[in-house]
Amino acid sequence: MKRDAANKYWDEELETLPREELEKRQLKDLKEIVQFAYDHAPYYKRTYDAAGLKPSDIHTLSDIQKFPFIDKKTQRDTQGVGSFLGELCAVPEEDVIFISTSSGSTGVPTMSPFTKQDFDEFQDTESRWFWQVGMRPNDRYVHALNFSLYVGGPDVIGAQNLGALCIWGGTLPSERLLFVLKTYQPTVIWTSPSYAWQLGEKALKSGINPKKDLNIKKIIVAGELGGSIEATRKAIEDLWGAEVYDFYGLSDIFGACAAMCEAKNGLHIAENHILVETVDVDTGKVLKPGEVGELVFTTLRKHARPLIRFRTGDVGWIDNTPCSCGRTHGRIHINGRKDDMFIVSAVNVFPSDIEAVIRELPGITGEYLIRVFEKDFTCKYSVEIEKNADNTALDEEVAAMVSGALKARIGVKPYSVTVHPDGELNTRSEHKAKRIIDERKGHGTSL
Ligand SMILES: [Zn+2]
DSSP states (O other): OOOOTTOSOSSHHHHTOOHHHHHHHHHHHHHHHHHHHHHHOHHHHHHHHHTTOOGGGOSSGGGGGGSOOBOHHHHHHHTTSSSTTOTTOOSOGGGEEEEEEOOOTTSSOOEEEEEHHHHHHHHHHHHHHHHHTTOOTTOEEEEOSOOSSOTTTTHHHHHHHHTOEEEOOOSOOHHHHHHHHHHHOOSEEEEOHHHHHHHHHHHHHTTOOTTTTOOOOEEEEOSSGGGGSHHHHHHHHHHHTSEEEEEEOOTTSOSOSEEOOTTOSSEEEOTTTEEEEEEOTTTOOBOOTTSOEEEEEEESSOOSSOOSSEEEEEEEEEEOSOOTTOOOSOEEEEEEEGGGOEEETTEEEOHHHHHHHHHHSTTEEEEEEEEEEEETTEEEEEEEEEEOTTOOSOHHHHHHHHHHHHHHHHSSOOSOEEEEETTOSTTOOSSSOOOEEEOSTTSOSBO
16 A cells, blocks of 8 residues: 555554544454464463363453463473474464564573464554654665564564665674665664664764764664663764654564654554553552553464463553554553562662663763672662763762762662773673673572
């Protein structure tokens, strides 16, 4: 279908459906997918039978709350069982055309299969997000995400289907990527927020001014929280002279399940594909929109491997209030990974809260490293930062400023603040930056 480039919506009818209509559609798809999962995926049949649950028990959207959760562990325990695709899979292997896998950064990689229809609908959703941030057929787009096994790789097809000229950048070394940006003058790029920052800095160091010598107008970021932290987003926008939009994806579902619009106030989620709930992290109790909890997703249309009440491990909140862009699909706001949260003096602290403070303060580079540890049987955190090369303040003064700002914003002071010279913190990486070291017993060493 040829679209009018002046229309702000990719699929106007779908994106602006009155919520009542949207929820009607969700209910119809929910009933069908739960029945399909029960009929074809051995795990669901066994679990629901044991709990005395039937797909026909679903009469309203909230009836889903009667059904049990699944999580990463369920995926690991069931993959490879019975068949190559495992017990959550609901179609025969010949119907599967694509699999992606998670990075395995928190354990054994989990696999996500797609049927042809799943894959086409995935790409249509990605086209919708690209269109939403203003990509049009006259744009030149560089997809600078990993293509190996990663679910974000194929998102480039969504941009091609939209009609943009696509450059499959992948994870090129920075020098070659900068060559591409300078020579082909693309207008849109997608990468991680930390890499967007680094690439801009590298450009400047090699004599390329991103604002003048390059033509990037929009930067899509995902994979880390930075794009939803206003100070980080603004810093990248200022460096590039471009608009930055945050996307949120899950290896288990789509490369991007949710995306910012021009309002940049939360990320619209594809509610025609995903039923979102938030639940209390500890008790699993369902929360109301606006309350912060773990995001739980039910895929409404993925047939290869339906996920019913999948605990994402991400903490955030749902906002169903109308958005100024006119889209009716709800928005999610992400606070961080459940596993990254730590509790100091009864206060829940997310690394993103610390980043928001560090990125706003003057005279420091914005790079940081957080250590979480136990001292005298209580949890503490310390922060290491870098002072700008031209900052003449004493290290103690800088440390006191950072400590005071953290106390004011988060409510709990860091145990210590260590100040390093510009460029001395080893946190700049080409992929996900390592910024947290958890030294507590029973916790991972780094995330
Ligand atoms: Zn919006």
